[in-house]
Amino acid sequence: MLNSISIPVSDDDEEVAGRTRIRPRHRRKKPGPRGRPDLLQRAARVMIRWWPALLFLPAIALLLFESLRLGRKPPAEAGANLVTSAKDESPRNLNRLDPTTRVVSGVREPCLKILSWEKIGDLEFPVSAEHDFPAKKVIYITDIGGQHVEGNDTSMQHGDATRFNLFTGYQTLSEREESFKVNENAVVHCGFYSENGGFKISDDDKKYMLTCKVAVSTCAFGGGDNLYQPIGMTEASLKKVCYVAFWDEITLAAQEKEGKVIGENHMIGKWRIVVVKDLPFSDQRLNGKIPKMLSHRLFPEARYSIWVDSKSQFRRDPIGVLEALLWRTNSVLAISEHGARSSLYDEAKAVVKKHKATPEEVEIQLRQYRLDGIPDDKSLNGKKALAEASVIVREHTPSTNTFMCLWFNEVVRFTSRDQLSFPYVLRRLKLPGINMFPVCTRKDLVNSIGHTRKVKPLVRQVG
DSSP states (O other): OOOOOOOOOOHHHHHHHHHHHSOOOOOOOOOSGGGHHHHHHHHHHHHHHHHHHHHHHHHHHHHHHHHHHHHSOOTTTTTOOOOOOGGGGOOTTTTOOSOOEEEETTEEEESSOOOOHHHHHTOOOOSOOOOSOSOSEEEEEOSSSSEEESSSOOBOOOOOSSOSOTTTOOOOHHHHHHHTSOOSEEEEOOSOOSTTSSOBOOHHHHHHHHTOSEEEEEEEOSSOSOOOOOOSOOHHHHTTEEEEEEEOHHHHHHHHHTTOOOOTTSEETTEEEEEOBSOSOSSHHHHHHHHHHOHHHHSTTOSEEEEEOTTEEEOSOHHHHHIIIIITTTOSEEEEEOSSOOOHHHHHHHHHHTTSSOHHHHHHHHHHHHHTTOOOOSOBTTBOSOEEEEEEEEEOOHHHHHHHHHHHHHHHHSOSOHHHHHHHHHHHHTOSSEEEEOHHHHHHHEEEOOOOSOOOOOOOOOO
């Protein structure tokens, strides 16, 4: 017989027991405001874990953007022969006058320390800074029954009957060697060898150029560059300085399409436009060396000249530039150092690599320079011997005129890359009074625009 015990169970207890037996189903929470704290916490944990990588993301994005932007070459850089409108020819740095600066000993200072406009207006030309140089007179070899001599003196001497061309005459290697042995009278080939040699300039332009005491010049042959008006000059300098741009007929036609028409006074803005006929060389780069290097022949009465490549806009007062780069430093020639290289032999490798001259013609030039004992040095008198040469500031003296003639002869004989021949002539002539100014000074002198379109080659009439 079993004893039974009865345990009363209430309705409430049955519900409790039921709940213990049956697993409740939880209703899924709807997303809403209550979920935000969890998301924020997760985001915070991710940022704490990956914060170094997150810091570099903006920099990486900026680099990608810049690389894509630089990768898209505009038509002019790609070599397309396009004519842009006047509105499109104003780059971002055109007409920029703010000074270029650099940090020296922890202090930022201007690259070109030029005088104030008030002081520039009061400047007078000083006594010549010509140093002790053997040559006191430069005699230019011609084929017209004698030689042209600087000044009023003339020495009769016939040139070689066989001529390299009618513009430069034929300079033998022995004559080339003798030209570096400068005596009191320097006898040199220096272009304009014959009246029939080309580079014809009108009589009106010749008369104007005879009046120039300070000449700022540029040239554009083959229509490759636009004309950029000089800026930053004082009213006093405008009365003393000639601005002359040399064009050929190809450039004249290209600029007329741009709306730049020469006025009855032969001017476009501040530039006197001199249209040259019968260019002597098929190589337009070589034609451009004539006004670049032979300004003393084109402006025979000028005491100073400033050369500016046509791809740049001159943006400083010319008299102020003469004071800063010549008078203040007691120099007769100022030219900027090369920004990338120091040795002419390194520059020769770069010329070949960039297809600016053939390996064969570069090797001919280097072989001659090695025979002449030019070392592979990266400096001369404590400075770079390699020049950039897009801006040349000089006083017209026997020493600089001789230097420029010999430099011109090198680019005619060998390659037209004047950076290769500059250090050669500088070493051989031992020219005193050279101011090799840094690249940042050159950047302060000009606004660099770059070439606008591809240069058209010179087509000669065969007849």
